[in-house]
Amino acid sequence: MSMITVEHLGKVYPVALKQPGLRGTLSHFWRRQFRQIEAVKDISFQIQPGEVVGFLGPNGAGKTTTLKMLTGLIHPSGGQVRVAGQEPFQRHPAFLEKITLVMGQKQQLLWDLPALDSLRINAAVYGIPDREFRRRVDELTEMLSLHGKLQQPVRKLSLGERMKAELLAALLHQPQVLFLDEPTLGLDVNAQVSVREFLREYNRRFDATILLTSHYMADITALCDRVLLIHQGQLIYDGNLHGLLDRFAPYRQVRLELAQPEPPERLAIYGEIEDITGRDVRLIVQRSELTQSITQILADLAVLDMTITDPPVEEIIGRVFQAGKI
């Protein structure tokens, strides 16, 4: 049986419209006009127990709205959702005990107290016995390398430590379904890696189902075999990550710092020029030609520094839309 079943899910928001200027303000005060925004349109998918699925889309695509409907925070305008055998919006305790939602920009820990105090509240809320509470805190502290941090006031923790403490709080009741909205937002590379490793380990240890959104391609490539791609509220791709990358990002971004500026026509032979600023150059190179191009560049030009990166998710999605369809 699927852990998450979504059928023809939709959400329509009324959004107040206002013209700029005093006239707009006055007419907004007297007669407010609304426009109906379709944030999510007729989405359907299923996720099996233990699956880790990446949820991708540009800002405003409807990812967060969908997550909010899956967790029961907002009421769907249409369609059906079942998570762990329950209808989320009913917010039945049996449902709430099985899920968690982590939002990178939001926090649930009490700011002025040590994280341990907030954890005690959570333990009481979920009815976790004292001994079991200590065991789980120890286990999660170990997995997240948070030794000695839980006794400090939350406001004194670094962003990375705070995010990990938030994760700990969100997972204390050992949920079976994890909804993660930008769980690594704003973290440095080391912290991102450790959060990612933790999630992979949590998934393995508890056979948890994970649905995560992220702007960091590395999060998705490290954790998810399957991705859902959403744009303007519609689901446009559901399948294997590699298939998507091969089709829409068969290229790499090559950044060069040259010893001296070179004319664009000289650089164009190595790849598509994305940007030239003085001696800094950004090229787009097809993956199939990458090795050959790099060899050629190093042979022909005086290069001080070079980095090769995956294109950002936003860019891949941009290409998907340029193509018009999947």
Added chain:
Amino acid sequence: MALIWRQIRVFLSVYYAYMVEYRAELVLWVLANSLPLIMMGIWVEASQGGQFDLDPIQFARYFISVFFVRQLTIVWVVWEFEKEVVEGKLSPRLLQPIDPVWHHVAGHISERLARLPFTVVLLVLFFVLYPQAVWVPSLGQVGLAAIAILAAFILRFLIQYTFSMFAFWTERATAIEQVWFLFYLFLSGMIAPLELFPDAVRTVILWTPFPYLVYFPAGLLSGLNVNLYQGLGVILFWCLLSFGVNRWLWRRGLKHYSGMGA
């Protein structure tokens, strides 16, 4: 049952720790609510010259009781709830299998415990400066006043929490509370005891919730002649009404909630 008891214990101890973090603020909050003491000065002075139903000592005892009752029945849930709705902070609370209101209740009760020592110090200071006003209420009076104070707190909390629900639609529920506060100020007995109101006005006011938030418990404590049964009956009626409206708005509000910013 054991679970509920543990939840109460943990909530209170954690929120007490939270409130004690703001020591300086607590003292300022106690002082900020000294309007009854100012009113006392005015009425004691006035009653020495004019003809009123209460003598200066009765005025002093009434207003010091008002001060005490106010300290124990302060409610600010609408400001916190509005912030939670507008900033989307309600979302994590909604995901827990416990009604979010219990966080606010625990916060309010803990704040009371943290504030109490400062209140007592101020009371002692007052009686040292004004020993004529010292009185010892009977045990029965204290018991009834305690019940009335608790009831006043519950009623004020329920009404304000009901106003809070409008945050789901207007995003500025505090404006409602501010209009309400104007009536509260004049009709609750905070500016003047109800004895000084014209009879007809007083009869009408006694069916509204206002006098039971301040005048009723303060009157019981300071030994004024209040109608106990009518008081408890009216409080119960308004509590049930607010509770019903509150739950109805809560369910409708959640359907309207969009988890802004979250």
